[in-house]
Amino acid sequence: PKILLVNGPNLNLLGRREPGHYGHHTLEQIVDELKQNAAQAGVQLEHIQSNAEHLLIEAIHNSDADMVIINPAAFTHTSVALRDALLGVAIPFIEVHLSNVHSREPFRHHSYFSDKAIGVICGLGAQGYQFALQAAIARINAADK
Ligand code: DQA
Helix, strand or coil: CCCEEEECCCCCCCCCHHHHHHCCCCHHHCCCCCHHHHHCCCCCEEEEECCCCHHHHHHHHCCCCEEEEECCCHHHCHHHHHHHHHHHHHCEEEEEEECCCHHHHHHHHHCCCCHHEEEECCCCEEEEEEEEHHHHHHHHHHHHC
């Protein structure tokens, strides 16, 4: 089984980017830990981070993953195209945000993804990705049986 982790724009700056909102972990630390946990569960974790919308869309088009975990970052609030890519390949997905988008500016309250996601995790920092991974693995294993 395979999970594709997708991280949108500016998440490459994690660790030094507005730590009050996004914490002190770097993206590399987060992804390394997720890859280890996935491997322990016998699941392959592929990762893409890009600041370019079309690269994220193409990674989704080309994926043969069973599940996507996605933090679309600012594209959450803007991208019909990224939403359509996920619906186009029909790979189920979990949406993650480090910060609690609902406690922030009103333009962050709307997501182009949430109504189609299996579930949405926000406000729990880097731990949110771990919870999403656990949920994704549980679902993949349940579907196998
Ligand atoms: C974010 C929240 C978005 O509103 C913001 O544009 C991001 C990160 C989060 O993880 O909290 O870049 O998705």
